Amino acid sequence: MPSPITLPLHIVADELARLRAEQPLVHLLTNEVVQDISANVLLATGAAPAMIVAEEEAGAFAALAGGLLINVGTLYPARLAAMRIAVDAANAAGTPWTLDPVAVGVLDYRTDACRELIARRPTAIRGNASEILALAGFGGAGRGVDSTAGSQSAVSAAEQLARDTGAIVAVTGETDFITDGETTWATPWGHPMLTRVVGTGCALSALVAAFTAHAPNRLDAVAAACAVMGICGERAESASDGPGSFGFALLDALYLLNPRMLRELDA
Amino acid sequence: MPSPITLPLHIVADELARLRAEQPLVHLLTNEVVQDISANVLLATGAAPAMIVAEEEAGAFAALAGGLLINVGTLYPARLAAMRIAVDAANAAGTPWTLDPVAVGVLDYRTDACRELIARRPTAIRGNASEILALAGFGGAGRGVDSTAGSQSAVSAAEQLARDTGAIVAVTGETDFITDGETTWATPWGHPMLTRVVGTGCALSALVAAFTAHAPNRLDAVAAACAVMGICGERAESASDGPGSFGFALLDALYLLNPRMLRELDA
Amino acid sequence: MPSPITLPLHIVADELARLRAEQPLVHLLTNEVVQDISANVLLATGAAPAMIVAEEEAGAFAALAGGLLINVGTLYPARLAAMRIAVDAANAAGTPWTLDPVAVGVLDYRTDACRELIARRPTAIRGNASEILALAGFGGAGRGVDSTAGSQSAVSAAEQLARDTGAIVAVTGETDFITDGETTWATPWGHPMLTRVVGTGCALSALVAAFTAHAPNRLDAVAAACAVMGICGERAESASDGPGSFGFALLDALYLLNPRMLRELDA
Structure with a gap:
């Protein structure tokens, strides 16, 4: 595999311009702790979040939405049932969906749920090193969970997971690595203060x-x-x-960031 | 119908003075995304929120409270059952209750629930133009849902809905219109940044x-x-x-606003 | 009983240094309104919160965690079932657990649940005067609920409750009193603005x-x-x-507080 390459900022600029133009409707089926920050991160950046949680509605809405998030942080049976319905509807409608496998590998119930969800072929997976190593282990790579692992340690597992599942896999940490199994981008930006506010990882998903x-x-x-x-x-x-103050400054920064600023940084 | 009249600020001052003196206990049965901002908006303004959600308790508490909110944003069967119990207890006790019909008309489950709730005769209804047009359609007015509708476009639907249901109806947007079916107030204040923070509409309800x-x-x-x-x-x-920064400045502004300031603006 | 004594700040310094060194994993089974602020208070102070809510996982996780919180603010049957499992697992594993008996004595369902939870012998109980008076009444002390009671009025009830249950009992208000039934500390710090932000009491628990x-x-x-x-x-x-602005300044202050500052205040 070629080494990861730092993502050029002009790509970030182009993608942000596209998101701002499209203002996509995003269906969030996320954990009960982070719904507020997740919705506010999307609103600040320029997308339109909607939280539709009932089995009676999740399928219809996932088919309407431009994207779907599944986050297993506070999973319980009724919510898992809604997730299954939403994922199947997203797959049928061609809606891309993202899996955040919070703490997979630590507790059996969510580990089993993630195994089942992976089999439904998510479009993207975003996790920390431990989570990506646990998911990659499902595919037979046999890597255990290491809760102290840095993101670098999970790059090859992420690449394998991407090839096994067809998903884009992001393993995040001090540097984030994003791979389709062939090409791997590195994004070196960030700050440890992000780990002192609950839900920043979930909001990234x-x-x-x-x-x-x-x-x-x-x-x-x-x-x-x-x-x-x-x-x-x-x-x-x-x-x-x-x-x-970091929590609100993060939302302000997402709102104020624009493609021109990113292109100037790239020059 | 006479044209809407801009609400005089001395009425706002009198109402705010009354709320501050009474510090009413308000029972919030709202969606799981906005409980935090809704409670904080009430605390900042001078009311006392309480979130009691179980079928076992919702009825007893709605009878104790000074007001009740029903918001269907993240409706699911157990929460809907608690809402029915709370509404019936509020009606029996004479507790006024407010309906926020989030996304009514878009998804069948919540649309059916709103139809049922409307039949229980809310004291007030607060929605955007699309939601008020959808609710008015229940009464036979036959207006469809228009997700891009401005609040002005729903004034006559709001007036009809008020007459049909006996509720005070508020249709909010760039200007808000509030009607009992005979008299219609307009409140022209606000800022689009309110739409960039999740839950400001729900907190208004x-x-x-x-x-x-x-x-x-x-x-x-x-x-x-x-x-x-x-x-x-x-x-x-x-x-x-x-x-x-807008999110926290809004709470500060609600806390710092007082009747005297409003009367000076009115002079 | 000897009179309450103001807690020396060198003890606070020592305890904070210990928490910062250990960064304990804390299992929060709390109400749905305050999960965000509770997690952020722990992250700012230096602990690691985790919200695991399903009956399928709550027991396994309570056994792994360094501490467990049970808060009955938005109790309903499925969540109460998870709490029972978590408490039993905590007791079996020797994990200390804290009870926040929100509004006990006001509504029967949560009052019965608190009676049952008290019988499982929490390590600590944190409530306001009305809540502590209600809990003490379970033991036969016969004190009713007084929602306007100051914390001073509940000190002897707190001491009795501590002796009856073996728990450390904290009754909080303008001054907080913390007792094991023999020794009672008073902590006179605080500000009424804490009552204008939802969840500060729950986050303290x-x-x-x-x-x-x-x-x-x-x-x-x-x-x-x-x-x-x-x-x-x-x-x-x-x-x-x-x-x-108080809400975010509180998180900043928790992050910036350090043992040296406390020892200097003590000198």
């Missing part, structure tokens, strides 16, 4: 779902989502005193 | 429920809630850089 | 659960949690204009 909506190039779309969150995380940190 | 508690004039009470949110939205926007 | 993790002295641990929240509440208020 929501942003991945937003960027994949109507995307002509899904690898670039997923990588752009990671880059946007990382760049805005750096900007927010320089304007804040702690995680409280 | 919670504020409507708070103002209707113990209200001698329900039309004025609902209109005052819309005016307070709009005026504070304008103030927050002038003190913020994006949706993150 | 989460912080109690974090401080009790691996604590050699549970009385000091619970008292330190109350002191940290109160001191940071004062600091946040002096840096804010209203409840919106």
Whole structure:
């Protein structure tokens, strides 16, 4: 495999311009802790989130939406049933869908659910190194879970997982790596303060779902989502005193970021 | 019908003074995304929110509360069952209740639920133009859903809905219109940044429920809630850089607004 | 009983240093309104929150965690079932657990649930005066609920409840009192603005659960949690204009507080 290459910022600019023009409707089936920050991250960036959670409605709405997010953070049976219905409807309608396999490999119930969801072939997967290593293990690669693993340690597992499932796989950490199994982008931006606010990783997965909506190039779309969150995380940190002010500065930065700024940084 | 008249600010001042003096207890049965912002908007303005969600408790608490909010944003069967119990208890106890018919007309499950709830005769209804047009269609007016409709386009539907149901109806947008079917107030305040923070519309519905508690004039009470949110939205926007700082500035503005300021603006 | 003594700040410093060194994993089974602020308070202070809510997982995770919080604010049957499983697993594994009996005594369903939970012997209980008076009444002390009671009025009930149950009991208000039934600490810090942001009391209970993790002295641990929240509440208020800016300033203050600052205040 060739080494990961740093994602050029002009690609991020193009993807952000596309998202802002399209304002995609994104169906979030996410955990109960992070619905607020996930929706606000999408609104600040320029997408339109909607949280439709009932089995009675999830299928119809997933077919209408431009993208769908499935996040298993606070999974329970009724919500898992709605997720299955939404995923099947998304697949039938051609709606791209993103899986955030929160804590897969740590607890059996969600691990089994993720195994089942992976078999339904997500368009994109976004996780930390431990989660990607656990998912890759499903495919026979045999890697265990290492909760202290850096993102670098999971690059080859991510590449294998992408080849096995057909998904774009993003393994995020100090540097994020985004791969389709052949080409791997690296996005080196970000700040540790992102780990001091609950839901920034989950909100990044929501942003991945937003960027994949109507995307002509899904690898670039997923990588752009990671880059946007990382760049805005750096900007927010320089304007804040702690995680409280960082949280609102992150939303302001996402709102204020624009393609022209990204192209100037690239020059 | 006479044309809508801009709500005089001395009415807003009187209603806000009344709310601050009474600090009404408001039962919020709202969607799972916006509970935090809805409660914080009430606390900042001067009401006391409580979120009681179980079928085992919702009836007893709705009878104790000064006002009740029903919001169908993330409806599912167990929550709908609790809503039915709460509404029936509110009606029996004389507790005013407000309906926020999120996305009615778009998905069948919530549309059926809203039809059933409307038949239980809410005290107030707060929605955008598309939602009010969909609800008015239940009464035989035959208006379809238009997701791009401005609030002006739904004024006559709102007036008809008020006459059909006995509710005060607020259709909100760039200008808000509040009607009892005979008199229609217009509240022209607000800012588009309100649409970049999740839950500001739902929180406005919670504020409507708070103002209707113990209200001698329900039309004025609902209109005052819309005016307070709009005026504070304008103030927050002038003190913020994006949706993150806007979100907290809105809560500060609601806390700092007082009847004297409103009377001075009116002079 | 000896009179309550103001908690020395060097104890708070020692407890905070311990928490920062250990970064305990804390299992939050809390109400659906306050999950975001509770998790963010723990992340800002230095603990690691995790919200695992399904009956299928709650037991396994409570056994892994350093501390567990049970908060009955938005109780319903499926969540209560998960709480029972988590508490039993915590007790079997020796994980300390904290009970926040939100509105116990006001509504029968949660009152019955709290009676059952108390019988499972929590490590710590954190409530306001009305809640502690209601719980103490279970033991035969016969005190009713007084929703306007100040914390001082519930000190002897708290001491009795601690002796009856073996729990550390914190009754919070303008001054907080923390007792094991023999020794009672008073923490006089805080600010009324804390009551204008939803979930600060619930987040304090989460912080109690974090401080009790691996604590050699549970009385000091619970008292330190109350002191940290109160001191940071004062600091946040002096840096804010209203409840919106207070909310983020509180998180910043929790992040910026350190043992050295506390020891200097103590000198």
